Amino acid sequence: MPTISAIQVFPIRSDLVGGPPRTKPRRPSWNGTAEVAGPMARHARFKVDRTIWRPTWPGVGCLVTASDGTWGFGITRYAGPVIPTIESHLAPLLIGEDALATETLWDMMARIASPYSAAGLAAYAISAVDLALWDLKGKILGQPVWRLIGGPARPAIPCYATGGDTDWHMELGFRATKLPLPHGPADGLPGLNRNEDLVARTREMIGRDVELMLDCWMALDVEYAVRLAERLRPHGLRWIEDCLTPEDLDGQEALRKRLPWMGLATGEHWYMPPPFLHAAARRVADVLQPDIAWAGGLTALLRIHAIADAAGIAVIPHAGMNTPYGQHFGFAMPGAPMGEMFVGTAPGIPLEETRLFPGMAVPVNGDLVPNDAPGFGLGATLDDIAAMKP
Structure with missing residues (x-):
């Protein structure tokens, strides 16, 4: 031993x-x-x-x-x-x-x-x-970790790209993309209008067959999030994300009650399983987004997945496709329907040149398959x- x-x-x-x-x-x-x-x-x-x-x-x-x-x-x-x-x-x-x-x-x-x-x-x-x-x-x-934890759950992980270079995401073959929200309550009505214009332009660019999401990065309060969601309703967002500060658990419940029709995602800044149990029990979100390198590691995410799956809630880890760790989780877990790839490098730079580790996979035409080397296949x-x- x-x-x-x-x-x-x-x-x-x-x-x-x-x-x-x-x-x-x-x-x-x-x-x-x-x-x-x-x-x-x-x-x-x-x-x-x-x-x-x-x-x-x-x-x-x-x-x-x-x-x-x-x-x-x-x-x-x-x-x-x-x-x-x-x-x-x-x-x-x-x-x-x-x-x-x-x-x-x-x-x-x-x-x-x-x-x-x-x-x-x-x-x-x-x-x-x-x-x-x-x-x-x-x-x-x-064995690869994805096999140790029960995978594969699917032939490949469908991925979405996060970032502001949406045209580049489409060129790379992603079929889903997420925008960073530029303006919050401090920008008043003009900022709200500019947010709406950005989403409208993006939807027109990508068409109806590409999923579109919006990352609000803890910037909003309940009232502003409701006003924003109502403005964006015609543009068919799959979800709005991390609207509130992570400690505002009562606010999450209020947001769910006031936006029963809107997809809600959260949990990037929650740590260890208990807040995810609280959220799943109250059905405050449609997608939970723990970060595998922040929330307690793979063991924590396996527990969070079990909690969420029992409640019929998807788990799509924050920036999961940017590390082999998240890739192995996403490949193995049936309740993880997509993977997020944060694209922070400039347009024109191939994803192959943005690998954190030599052995890690990158999305190809929006899909990703981790390698099958032992462990996480870091290749380092x-x-x-x-x-x-x-």
Whole structure:
């Protein structure tokens, strides 16, 4: 029985393992200049550029090594608080435990973190370790993680693209796309009009046979979300997403009651299974969107999927197609009907040049099939992982 012999955690760059894209872009990406509504938009000096107020801590890499020398690798965000949480609290208590006991190890971490809550930043720490453990488990057992958790559920994952370069998404073959919302309550009626105009132009561009969604990124209140949804009703949105701040659980219920006809998605900023249980029990959303590297890792998402599937609610993880971790979940779970690909790089750069890891798949004509290498099929060596350090 292999046991955990070491857990190393370190900051990583967000750069791709293979280096920057080689292809020259046609134009700059929307991601660098577009105004995106958010929770700080009510404060004028933070409104135009959301990078001003978001955390600047690096990403986190977590390397778990077993007694037989096999290793697994996981990632998350927010190195500042997350690295010491793993390094000085979680890791020392997991050394010597059965490396394959993913359920037990996840339960231990959730309970170890209980004095300061397993939710929030602790969930990021748990996610990194859990993903590394699943990668390790797949390598030891010689199976891709998607097979260990019961897949495949479908021949390929249908994907949608998120971002402001909708014409590029269509050229890449996506059959569904999601817009970032540019304006919120602080922009008043003119902003509401501009939001409506953007969605109308986009629907005209993509036609009726492409799904269209709208990401509101915690920027709205209930009243504004209702007014916006009523304005956009003629344009056939599949859902509006993350309208409220994540703690506003009562607001989610109010929004559901006031918009019974509108598709609602949320959960990107919920952590660990309990808030998803609350949402599923009250049917406040049609789509739940945990992030596999934030919400508690693969083990947490398997529990969330079970909760949601029993309630007839889809689970479409936040940016799930941008990492092998989310890809394996989406390929295996019957209740995950689509996968999200956040497209932040500039138009003209092939998706093949945006891989986070050498072995990860990318959507082709809107569909994605993860590879079948053991673990998450990262295709990365220890040298590759070392190169991710700042």
